[in-house]
Amino acid sequence: MKITFIGHAGVELQSEKHAVLIDPWITGNPVAKHKPTDFKPNAIILSHGHSDHIGDSIAIAKSSNSPIIAIYELALYCHSKGAKVEGMNMGGPREYDFGKVMLTPAFHSSSLDGQYLGMPCGIVVTMKDGKKIYHAGDTALFSDMALIGRQGLELACLPIGSNYTMDPAAAFEAIQLLKPKYVLPMHYNTFPLISQNAQEFKKRVESHTGSKVLILNPGESTEI
Numbered sequence: 001m002k003i004t005f006i007g008h009a010g011v012e013l014q015s016e017k018h019a020v021l022i023d024p025w026i027t028g029n030p031v032a033k034h035k036p037t038d039f040k041p042n043a044i045i046l047s048h049g050h051s052d053h054i055g056d057s058i059a060i061a062k063s064s065n066s067p068i069i070a071i072y073e074l075a076l077y078c079h080s081k082g083a084k085v086e087g088m089n090m091g092g093p094r095e096y097d098f099g100k101v102m103l104t105p106a107f108h109s110s111s112l113d114g115q116y117l118g119m120p121c122g123i124v125v126t127m128k129d130g131k132k133i134y135h136a137g138d139t140a141l142f143s144d145m146a147l148i149g150r151q152g153l154e155l156a157c158l159p160i161g162s163n164y165t166m167d168p169a170a171a172f173e174a175i176q177l178l179k180p181k182y183v184l185p186m187h188y189n190t191f192p193l194i195s196q197n198a199q200e201f202k203k204r205v206e207s208h209t210g211s212k213v214l215i216l217n218p219g220e221s222t223e224i
Contacts, residue, residue, distance in 0.1 A: 001131055003155065007031040007218030008052055008190045011135065011157055015127050018042045018098035022123060022135050022157075025055025031190050033219030036060050042098050043086075045125065046070040047137025048110035049077065049117025052190075058083045069094075069101055073118030074110070090121060100126040104148055106139035108165070124151065131224070133157070134178065138187065141170040149178035155224060156180035156211075159187030160201055161194030168201040175211050182224055183213045 002014040008031065009023040021041040026032045029052075036056040043066050044057045054074075061068050061083040068078045068085045075087035088094055093102040104122040111117055123135040131154040138159055156178050159165035165187050166174060175183055183205060188196040202213035214222055 001127060001129065001154075002221055002223050003184065003214070003216075004221040005184065005186070005216035005218055006034055009047070009135075009138070009157075009159065009187045010055065011184065011186070012039065012041070013125060013127065013133060015098065015129060018128070020045060020098055020125060020127075021057070021060065022125075023047055023053040023055065023137070024057055024060060025052045027056050029055070029190065029218075031218045037063070040064045041066050043096060043101075044068045045101060045123050045135075046074055046078075047106065047123055047135060048108060048120035049074045049112045049115075050110065050138070051112060053138070054078075054112065069096075071103060071110075071118040071121055073116065077112070077115070077117055090119065093124070093126070099128050102126075104134075105142070105144065106137045107142055108138040108140070122148070124148065124153075131155075134180065136166075136174070138165045141166050141174055143177065145174050145177040149180070153178055153180035155182045155184060155214075157184045157186050160185045160196050160198070161188035161190075162196070163193055165194075168196055168204075171201070172204055172208075175205055175209050179209075180211055183211050184216065185213065 075085040108120040
């Protein structure tokens with residue numbers, strides 16, 4: 001599986017036949033290297049309704065004729081803007097051509113221009129090859145991450161920027177609950193308020209846990 005870091009909290013998951021975008025904020029993102037037209041996903045999944053996560057999802061969904069998968073209220077909002085949507089809620093997984101999607105809790109907020117857009121979520125994507133990827137969205141640390149980790153995670157995408165999300169210390173605690181094979185730090189260094197040293201985070205994690213930290217600059221990819 002190929003993982004591309006779009007920047008901020010945006011990632012693309014690519015298997016041999018499918019591509020899934022999560023939180024693709026590109027236009028206006030000061031660290032992004034891609035253009036929205038670079039992506040033709042089979043689906044777009046949103047963690048919550050803040051503008052730095054909805055990003056270019058509606059435009060990409062329209063141009064690629066791909067659905068936006070999101071919690072029900074956020075899906076309704078995207079539908080009102082002309083996108084094809086698949087509304088979900090937290091609970092059991094839903095099956096798609098590329099695999100399965102399950103929404104999990106996240107401790108954050110979710111609105112746009114004063115409009116409530118449903119509960120914030122984390123996302124567990126199980127691709128057809130069986131690999132499970134947890135995208136935590138924007139969240140504080142919470143102990144029930146241990147339940148998410150019991151599913152057996154190939155990769156956990158975790159925010160480390162602080163102020164709006166977990167900081168590196170909280171993300172380190174999250175890794176001990178989740179126990180993923182790989183960790184992709186995200187939601188940091190997009191602007192000064194969320195500046196962090198990812199190399200120090202990587203050193204601590206790999207010295208004290210069995211997880212490997214993948215540090216990708218915006219626009220870079222790796223395979224797991």
